[in-house]
Amino acid sequence: MTRSDAVVIGAGPVGLTAALLLADGGADVVLVESATAPSDLPRAISIADETFRTLARLGLSDALKAESLLDTGSRYYGRGDRLLAESKPVPSRIGHPAKSQFDQPVMEDLLWRRAQDHERIRFLTGTAATAITVDDAGVDVDLDAPTGAVRIRATWLVGADGGRSFTRDALGIALVGSTQVERWIVIDLLGTPGEHERFAEFHGNGTRPYVLVPGAAGRLRLEFMLFPDEDPDAMTSPERIRELVRPFHPHVRPDQIRRAAVYIAHQRVARTYRRGRAFLVGDAAHLMPPFSGQGLNAGVRDALNLSWKLLEALDGRATDRLLDSYEHERRTHGTKMVRVSRRTGAVVMATGPFKPRARDLALRLLRAVPSIRAYLTSMRFITPPDYSDGVAVPVGRTADWRLASWIGHGLWQPEVEAADGLASGLDAHLGSGWTLLALGPGDDAFVGLDRFWDAIGARRVRLLTHGAQRSGATSHVELVCRTGAVARVAKELADTQYVVVRPDRYVAAVFPADDERRVVAALREFVDDRRPSQH
Known part of the structure; x- marks a missing residue:
């Protein structure tokens, strides 16, 4: 066998x-x-x-x-x-x-x-x-x-x-x-x-x-x-x-x-x-x-x-x-x-003397409504997955509202610049497992965090905005966001916000430091670092 x-x-x-x-x-x-x-x-x-x-x-x-x-x-x-x-x-x-x-x-x-x-x-x-x-x-x-x-x-x-x-x-x-x-x-x-x-x-x-x-x-x-x-x-x-x-x-x-x-x-x-x-x-x-x-x-x-x-x-x-x-x-x-x-x-597949006429008339009338026309022309009827009621943690009261909509959805991939000056998509730095992203000010963003993140092998990545100084820390990766909405949000944050990225690149949680305990407890309902390995 x-x-x-x-x-x-x-x-x-x-x-x-x-x-x-x-x-x-x-x-x-x-x-x-x-x-x-x-x-x-x-x-x-x-x-x-x-x-x-x-x-x-x-x-x-x-x-x-x-x-x-x-x-x-x-x-x-x-x-x-x-x-x-x-x-x-x-x-x-x-x-x-x-x-x-x-x-x-x-x-x-x-x-x-x-x-x-x-x-x-x-x-x-x-x-x-x-x-x-x-x-x-x-x-x-x-x-x-x-x-x-x-x-x-x-x-x-x-x-x-x-x-x-x-x-x-x-x-x-x-x-x-x-x-x-x-x-x-x-x-x-x-x-x-x-x-x-x-x-x-x-x-x-x-x-x-x-x-x-x-x-x-x-x-x-x-x-x-x-x-x-x-x-x-x-x-x-x-x-x-x-x-x-x-x-x-x-x-x-x-x-x-x-x-x-x-x-x-x-x-x-x-x-x-x-x-x-x-x-x-x-x-x-x-x-x-x-x-x-x-x-x-x-x-x-x-x-x-x-x-x-x-x-x-x-x-x-x-x-x-x-x-x-x-x-x-x-x-x-x-x-x-x-x-x-x-x-x-x-x-x-509408055929016959009446159905195609009715369909054509209905579509012409619907296209006259701006919101419906935008819905059809941008293919919004084919929606990506929303896992917010799956392996995800509901947003807390102190999380930044601009990040709340990320939960349950695929992580955006901005262009980033590494310390060596090379540019790539963010995915190139995430690995195949969990990732803990830190956005906003704070050179010590990853100091004193719960051991849970180490136990699940989460890669730690700090996203900086253009012009920000790198800390030189070796405990995490520091990347500069060069383009996109992620860079704009990171620049406007008043304090450090964390984004938990699942191995499939979907966002499981967003939180500030004072909400970490609640998020860890919720994630342990799915991924419990205290269980023995099957290998």
């Missing part, structure tokens, strides 16, 4: 990300995948800033950006191809393009190769899980490997094996929700002529709705809604494919058609994301229509959220409340993204 800290079932982008985050954090991981090579099929196509931020931790974001169409938006058309709305996210505050189009095979290959080379990952390809048994002390996973039957004994299990998850079925976890009636054909092309603007196009023409999504290096995705009487095999024949793509790629060659497949979108969420020591992430936990481009991004958020909590458990500090918070934080947001994706699809 092989023993491991964690076993991850499924080596798609989400499973690979989870395995790498765990391994980079010091866990010994067994990664199980039935395929023998990364997939070459372009499935997901939209990538969010937070996914790039996670890939940056793995050292892969720059390589993927080089193969991506960065900083894109969306356009929605109605009857007669009349433009109804143009949306583009507000500029990201976390240091990466808010929305971009990427190529999933490129991403998978980068992750796959890094996992193969990782000394803490035992990567079992061509291997399928056949049984899972969960008990109070760990998880047994039976495998059918090329060399024969294998059993893995792991402390924790992560099921990342997709929409038809064996893990989910073996754990007896049901999916709740519905399946979309409409079928779509997706066609991915190479070598498309000309240059497209950096917008995905949703054409709700009322007859045959279709979607056009440009990518880098001549890549193009086309999706067409099928009518009830159309046969999927006939619609994916070479002749029919050429007919559908002719307006966009008049002289397409067979080798330029990467994929042509019919799909039916699901809008379902697992009833629970946890069964004892086993957890679900990605499509194993939630299935959503593609219209808002959130499926893979939600899965990577799952992997990031869960991995740091399992690492805390392996270090002995995680309470059961921390482990339960994974489902609370991620299922809440995942369910919301399923609803947003379903509603976006309903807008695009």
Whole structure:
């Protein structure tokens, strides 16, 4: 029997990300995948800033950006191809393009190769899980490997094996929700002529709705809604494919058609994301229509959220409340993204003599209201996670009000300058664990603090404003904020304010020195430094 800290079932982008985050954090991981090579099929196509931020931790974001169409938006058309709305996210505050189009095979290959080379990952390809048994002390996973039957004994299990998850079925976890009636054909092309603007196009023409999504290096995705009487095999024949793509790629060659497949979108969420020591992430936990481009991004958020909590458990500090918070934080947001994706699809898929007319009129009327127009044009309907009622501490009376809104949200990433004069994003100085940031005046900001911060391995970082003198202290890192709202807030503070940053770069608490005891007591409900290690 092989023993491991964690076993991850499924080596798609989400499973690979989870395995790498765990391994980079010091866990010994067994990664199980039935395929023998990364997939070459372009499935997901939209990538969010937070996914790039996670890939940056793995050292892969720059390589993927080089193969991506960065900083894109969306356009929605109605009857007669009349433009109804143009949306583009507000500029990201976390240091990466808010929305971009990427190529999933490129991403998978980068992750796959890094996992193969990782000394803490035992990567079992061509291997399928056949049984899972969960008990109070760990998880047994039976495998059918090329060399024969294998059993893995792991402390924790992560099921990342997709929409038809064996893990989910073996754990007896049901999916709740519905399946979309409409079928779509997706066609991915190479070598498309000309240059497209950096917008995905949703054409709700009322007859045959279709979607056009440009990518880098001549890549193009086309999706067409099928009518009830159309046969999927006939619609994916070479002749029919050429007919559908002719307006966009008049002289397409067979080798330029990467994929042509019919799909039916699901809008379902697992009833629970946890069964004892086993957890679900990605499509194993939630299935959503593609219209808002959130499926893979939600899965990577799952992997990031869960991995740091399992690492805390392996270090002995995680309470059961921390482990339960994974489902609370991620299922809440995942369910919301399923609803947003379903509603976006309903807008695009309106057909018949009346629904498209009513939709177009309603959108024109709504755009006449400035607040609604701003909501639509800045894509505020796709909201980032808010974990303020998860692993977070409610703001106290003496905390600065400008920092209170940071709690539960992703930490902004300003450009900072280190003592050697080199500039970078703040993330480069945060490490992979907890961080305690100090903003405002006070060279002795980290003197006399509670031992809790040392016990959880929190990195101490003081953010200075331009022109401030460095203290020269070696007990913490001092960085000068060069740009952004963080620098403005830090400059205006009258006293030292602390910002507690979780390992996933979300803010858990803000407090002044006189509120430290309350914050530490609240955080110990999740991360108790007095518990014994499991290693």
